Amino acid sequence: MDAMQARAIETGRLRLVPLAVEHADEMAEVLSDPALHAFIGGVPHAAPALRSRYARLVAGSPDPSQTWWNWVIRVRAEQRLAGTVQATVTAQACGEVAEVAWVVGSAWQGRGIATEAARGLVRGLREQGVRVIRAHIHPDHHASAAVAAAAGLAPTGHRHEGEIRWESPAARSLVGRA
Numbered sequence: 001m002d003a004m005q006a007r008a009i010e011t012g013r014l015r016l017v018p019l020a021v022e023h024a025d026e027m028a029e030v031l032s033d034p035a036l037h038a039f040i041g042g043v044p045h046a047a048p049a050l051r052s053r054y055a056r057l058v059a060g061s062p063d064p065s066q067t068w069w070n071w072v073i074r075v076r077a078e079q080r081l082a083g084t085v086q087a088t089v090t091a092q093a094c095g096e097v098a099e100v101a102w103v104v105g106s107a108w109q110g111r112g113i114a115t116e117a118a119r120g121l122v123r124g125l126r127e128q129g130v131r132v133i134r135a136h137i138h139p140d141h142h143a144s145a146a147v148a149a150a151a152g153l154a155p156t157g158h159r160h161e162g163e164i165r166w167e168s169p170a171a172r173s174l175v176g177r178a
Helices: 021-030 047-059 113-127 142-150 169-175
Strands: 014-018 066-075 080-092 095-104 132-137 154-160 163-167
Touching: 014 113, 021 047, 021 080, 047 066, 066 113, 080 113, 095 113, 113 132, 113 142, 132 142, 142 154, 142 163
Parallel strands: 095 132
Antiparallel strands: 014 066, 066 080, 080 095, 132 163, 154 163
């Protein structure tokens, strides 16, 4: 994984920019709607708490077998941040495995931003050699399931903490249903 790195990812309307602590103030506003936490739990963070969180994320995983990659989603036409995408990458016997997630602020939902960002994320991970891509989605979070499907992931029979595991179809042939 040493040769792999989080780098900017371009899509039609978006630029996925590697996360920096300096993004916290704008992102605190983007993520301020409590409804964003309906499926993931918790509450919105104020800017100081988000700065602390981002500092930990930027510092990287304390587990040497994991790499944390986090990006903010910039809508180029608006020059505004709209959300985040992330991947936790681990080396396994089948190759690199990424657990991915996304969140788009309420003001930007319904415009295809999450779908475009997730597709860009999956493409970027594949370009870096990640073979298996997974997401865990609450069974009632239909919008997130639609994003996962549009990004090329499919639901599996595996559940973790009540969420359904979605993964790249090739993943099942590489790692089975473990």
